[in-house]
Amino acid sequence: MRTEVRIAGFGGQGVIMAGVIIGKAASLFDNKNAVQTQSYGPEARGGASRTEVVIDDDEIDYPKVTSPDILVAMSHEALIKYMGDLKDEGVLIIDPDMIVEEEIVDFVNEHKIKLYRAPATKTATEDVGLRIVANIVMIGAIVKVTEVVSVDAAKQAILDSVPKGTEDKNIQAFEAGYALL
Amino acid sequence: MVEERFVQGNEACALGAIAANCRFFAGYPITPSTEIAEQMSILLPKYGGSFVQMEDEIASAGAIIGASWSGMKAMTATSGPGISLMQENIGYGFITETPIVIINVQRGSPSTGQPTMSAQADMMQVRWGSHGDYEPIALAPSSVQEFFDFTIKAFNLAEEYRVPVTVLADEVVGHMREKLIIPDDIEIVTRKRPEKVDGQYLPFDAPCDGTTPMPAFGDGFNIHVTGLTHDERGYPDTNDPDTHTKLVERLCNKVLMHRKDICSVKKENCDDADIVIVSCGSPYRSVGAAMKKAREEGIKVGSLKIDTPWPFPEEEIAEIAKTASDIIVPEMNLGQIVHEVERAAHGEANVHLIGKIGGILHKPDEIYDKIKEING
Amino acid sequence: MIIIDSKLCKGCDICIATCPKNVYSKSDKVNTKNVYLPFPEHEEGCTKCGLCELSCPDQAIYVEKEVE
Amino acid sequence: MVEKESPYKKYLREERLPHIFCPGCGNGTVMSTFFKGLEGTDIDFENVAMVSGIGCSSRIPGYAKCDSLHTTHGRALSFATGLKVGNPDLDVVVFTGDGDAASIGGNHLIHAARRNINLTVICINNNIYGMTGGQISPTSPKGSFGTTAPYGSRDMPFNLAELVSAAGASYVARWTTTHPLQLSKAIQKGLENDGFSFIEVVSQCPTYFGRKNKMKTPLQMFEWIKENSINKRRAEKMDEAELEGKIIVGEFANNPHAELTDNIKKLAEENSDKPLAIKSAFEELD
Numbered sequence: 001m002r003t004e005v006r007i008a009g010f011g012g013q014g015v016i017m018a019g020v021i022i023g024k025a026a027s028l029f030d031n032k033n034a035v036q037t038q039s040y041g042p043e044a045r046g047g048a049s050r051t052e053v054v055i056d057d058d059e060i061d062y063p064k065v066t067s068p069d070i071l072v073a074m075s076h077e078a079l080i081k082y083m084g085d086l087k088d089e090g091v092l093i094i095d096p097d098m099i100v101e102e103e104i105v106d107f108v109n110e111h112k113i114k115l116y117r118a119p120a121t122k123t124a125t126e127d128v129g130l131r132i133v134a135n136i137v138m139i140g141a142i143v144k145v146t147e148v149v150s151v152d153a154a155k156q157a158i159l160d161s162v163p164k165g166t167e168d169k170n171i172q173a174f175e176a177g178y179a180l181l
Numbered sequence: 182m183v184e185e186r187f188v189q190g191n192e193a194c195a196l197g198a199i200a201a202n203c204r205f206f207a208g209y210p211i212t213p214s215t216e217i218a219e220q221m222s223i224l225l226p227k228y229g230g231s232f233v234q235m236e237d238e239i240a241s242a243g244a245i246i247g248a249s250w251s252g253m254k255a256m257t258a259t260s261g262p263g264i265s266l267m268q269e270n271i272g273y274g275f276i277t278e279t280p281i282v283i284i285n286v287q288r289g290s291p292s293t294g295q296p297t298m299s300a301q302a303d304m305m306q307v308r309w310g311s312h313g314d315y316e317p318i319a320l321a322p323s324s325v326q327e328f329f330d331f332t333i334k335a336f337n338l339a340e341e342y343r344v345p346v347t348v349l350a351d352e353v354v355g356h357m358r359e360k361l362i363i364p365d366d367i368e369i370v371t372r373k374r375p376e377k378v379d380g381q382y383l384p385f386d387a388p389c390d391g392t393t394p395m396p397a398f399g400d401g402f403n404i405h406v407t408g409l410t411h412d413e414r415g416y417p418d419t420n421d422p423d424t425h426t427k428l429v430e431r432l433c434n435k436v437l438m439h440r441k442d443i444c445s446v447k448k449e450n451c452d453d454a455d456i457v458i459v460s461c462g463s464p465y466r467s468v469g470a471a472m473k474k475a476r477e478e479g480i481k482v483g484s485l486k487i488d489t490p491w492p493f494p495e496e497e498i499a500e501i502a503k504t505a506s507d508i509i510v511p512e513m514n515l516g517q518i519v520h521e522v523e524r525a526a527h528g529e530a531n532v533h534l535i536g537k538i539g540g541i542l543h544k545p546d547e548i549y550d551k552i553k554e555i556n557g
Numbered sequence: 558m559i560i561i562d563s564k565l566c567k568g569c570d571i572c573i574a575t576c577p578k579n580v581y582s583k584s585d586k587v588n589t590k591n592v593y594l595p596f597p598e599h600e601e602g603c604t605k606c607g608l609c610e611l612s613c614p615d616q617a618i619y620v621e622k623e624v625e
Numbered sequence: 626m627v628e629k630e631s632p633y634k635k636y637l638r639e640e641r642l643p644h645i646f647c648p649g650c651g652n653g654t655v656m657s658t659f660f661k662g663l664e665g666t667d668i669d670f671e672n673v674a675m676v677s678g679i680g681c682s683s684r685i686p687g688y689a690k691c692d693s694l695h696t697t698h699g700r701a702l703s704f705a706t707g708l709k710v711g712n713p714d715l716d717v718v719v720f721t722g723d724g725d726a727a728s729i730g731g732n733h734l735i736h737a738a739r740r741n742i743n744l745t746v747i748c749i750n751n752n753i754y755g756m757t758g759g760q761i762s763p764t765s766p767k768g769s770f771g772t773t774a775p776y777g778s779r780d781m782p783f784n785l786a787e788l789v790s791a792a793g794a795s796y797v798a799r800w801t802t803t804h805p806l807q808l809s810k811a812i813q814k815g816l817e818n819d820g821f822s823f824i825e826v827v828s829q830c831p832t833y834f835g836r837k838n839k840m841k842t843p844l845q846m847f848e849w850i851k852e853n854s855i856n857k858r859r860a861e862k863m864d865e866a867e868l869e870g871k872i873i874v875g876e877f878a879n880n881p882h883a884e885l886t887d888n889i890k891k892l893a894e895e896n897s898d899k900p901l902a903i904k905s906a907f908e909e910l911d
Binding site: 200202203204205207225226227228229230231232233235236237239240241242243244245246247248249250251252253254255269270273280340367369371372374397398399400401402403404405406407408409416417 | 638641671672674676686687690691692693694695696697700702703704705706707708709710711712714715732733736885889892893895896897899900901902903904905906907908909910
């Protein structure tokens with residue numbers, strides 16, 4: 001089954017890295033197929049940054065996301081910009097501290113969106129003590145809610161991607177995110 | 182040991198170059214190919230290789246030709262605007278029969294166009310971009326794995342035929358990440374080197390469809406290499422019509438007469454197909470879903486993917502045109518390869534272009550809609 | 558002994574201008590390219606400095622050095 | 626057995642002689658001075674590779690009995706960069722002209738100097754485009770005539786030796802064809818310098834520059850160059866008006882410093898236990 005995931009936020013939150021880790025987890029450690037793409041250039045510098053991952057048990061032909069099954073938003077601007085084509089009854093995970101929720105209430109209701117709130121930034125800052133791991137916290141939340149990749153695969157992909165010496169903090173961040181929902 | 186990685190196409194390309202024994206890279210930063218230069222600057226020192234960031238693309242093309250004559254496998258990577266600048270020295274590469282590999286990660290054009298968006302804008306520039314008659318070899322990958330494989334193949338073909346070879350990638354393939362499998366038994370072609378110095382070696386005395394072994398500078402052969410029309414010794418002979426004809430015909434023949442060995446296509450469901458989608462590079466990614474959807478509805482659709490746009494697989498297209506009634510060509514431009522398809526089809530099938538510009542890959546439904554339209 | 562290769566000489570006369578001892582003069586002999594060749598008219602003044610050999614743009618001059 | 630031919634002929638491809646240079650052209654003199662300069666060094670001629678671009682002077686490598694790469698207009702230095710980095714053991718010499726090096730190839734020139742890559746560049750500056758028939762070049766003196774400056778050039782010429790010194794070359798000298806001994810010595814020093822060496826040779830083009838500028842014979846041009854040359858040390862004591870129209874000769878830079886291929890080699894040594902890869906095209910994979 002083909003699953004399309006989009007993660008959006010602002011530059012510096014590590015959303016691209018989050019997409020790469022999920023793609024890597026599916027592709028290398030869950031033995032599925034995955035394609036990761038991302039926004040580039042002026043688009044990426046304007047504030048809203050975006051990565052997309054397509055995951056499938058079968059081979060993936062068309063590599064881009066057409067209408068995501070899962071949208072993860074770590075900033076309000078990115079959410080507004082990229083939520084339009086989220087599938088009806090799709091999953092929306094937001095970092096509630098970064099989002100003005102009343103602006104999306106109508107959209108969520110109209111399209112029967114399953115909304116989850118994962119305070120990744122707050123958890124990273126307060127529980128892990130490292131604001132920059134908010135993206136890894138968010139991966140924990142995504143895995144918990146969607147099971148798009150397995151916990152083991154996600155952890156292996158994190159270990160394979162983060163700088164040496166930061167492994168423990170990142171696994172801690174993942175687990176904190178997993179426990180959020 | 183077989184190794185699996187989850188990497189960008191551009192990174193896979195650099196890994197392919199290293200696997201093919203490329204130990205020299207010269208380049209100039211340009212989106213969307215820059216990651217190749219960045220990767221090469223990381224990797225080459227670890228393999229005892231050399232990386233030089235040149236002052237422009239003209240110099241980059243010159244430097245890899247110089248490096249090739251020093252005995253190195255050499256590569257550069259660029260995009261449309263850079264390819265435009267390189268044309269003069271690429272032409273020099275053809276007439277001097279210098280093996281080099283040029284990676285072109287295509288982007289929206291003309292001119293500076295859309296640096297971060299995709300296109301197949303340079304399909305014809307690679308064919309005809311430098312002045313004069315020559316026969317290029319080009320490979321068009323549609324996945325991260327193919328970007329790796331085709332880069333190695335590009336080096337092999339460059340060495341086999343002593344010719345510049347271009348990998349015609351595009352932004353989609355360059356920037357997406359997928360699984361890359363690096364096999365442990367990679368076949369590479371090494372350069373044929375002439376036997377010891379005996380004063381008899383003629384560096385350009387080849388059969389009408391071939392090449393001679395190529396020494397490195399410093400090997401003691403004292404060879405003269407020039408972009409002027411030259412005789413079999415390499416000496417300029419610019420006013421004799423026969424010398425020029427013999428040289429340029431041989432440069433073309435060594436590719437054309439080995440078209441069968443060089444050309445590669447991938448055919449799916451073509452045997453019974455009424456409609457065949459002929460694609461090349463990234464648009465192939467949208468073909469499978471469209472074909473599947475149409476087949477489920479009983480429409481007999483096949484696919485022919487061109488791995489090597491140059492030399493163009495004329496015979497394979499002609500064969501398809503004999504059995505299919507319609508050919509669909511999705512391209513990320515307003516019609517380049519479609520003209521070659523039409524030419525090769527000899528009017529035996531209707532050829533339909535789905536030309537798409539703007540920087541976005543065709544969606545499978547755009548191809549499916551065309552199938553429905555043709556099917557009536 | 559000074560030898561001028563008449564096949565290579567293009568008659569530019571730089572040897573005449575270069576020689577510090579004014580050894581060379583123009584001759585009335587022409588080669589196959591209709592070039593008036595120089596000749597070492599005052600060879601007795603030659604110090605074998607080799608400047609003519611070095612300056613000759615056509616590698617057409619040979620100055621015999623001392624044989625050991 | 627005493628040889629009965631010019632001592633410089635043995636370096637040339639005899640079957641290609643006489644060369645195509647016009648009577649009195651300075652290119653042939655520069656060739657001989659190069660060989661004399663080379664004889665003063667420990668360099669084996671067998672190890673020399675010549676690279677050139679397009680123009681009269683760029684035909685020189687085609688006559689030398691060594692590996693030679695006659696490339697595209699202005700680009701010789703980029704090819705030479707690849708050749709030298711590809712195999713730092715080669716002694717790479719570039720022959721170029723004023724149009725080739727300073728006009729179409731100007732950017733490559735300053736960048737090669739900036740990198741201080743170990744090449745020896747001999748730039749034969751005859752102040753004109755000879756091969757295409759006498760158009761003015763970036764070094765044509767103000768007021769000189771060419772087929773594209775029928776009323777006299779009004780452009781400011783480049784001072785090549787100064788330009789290349791400023792760009793970072795470690796050895797720069799300017800001499801003329803009327804100073805063959807000093808020129809040979811400068812070429813020798815350039816060859817021995819472990820870095821970018823630039824030797825500008827002011828030379829005569831009697832056919833085009835001479836004819837367009839009232840110096841009809843090679844000798845007239847030769848004498849004009851000789852009379853107007855002033856040694857750098859003397860020139861330093863002269864004012865601008867006195868230097869008008871003069872050719873300042875001498876050494877402009879002699880400042881050895883870090884060199885490109887050495888830097889690349891060191892980088893590889895720091896990052897790899899393998900020796901610097903050269904001639905990878907002939908090698909099987911391990």
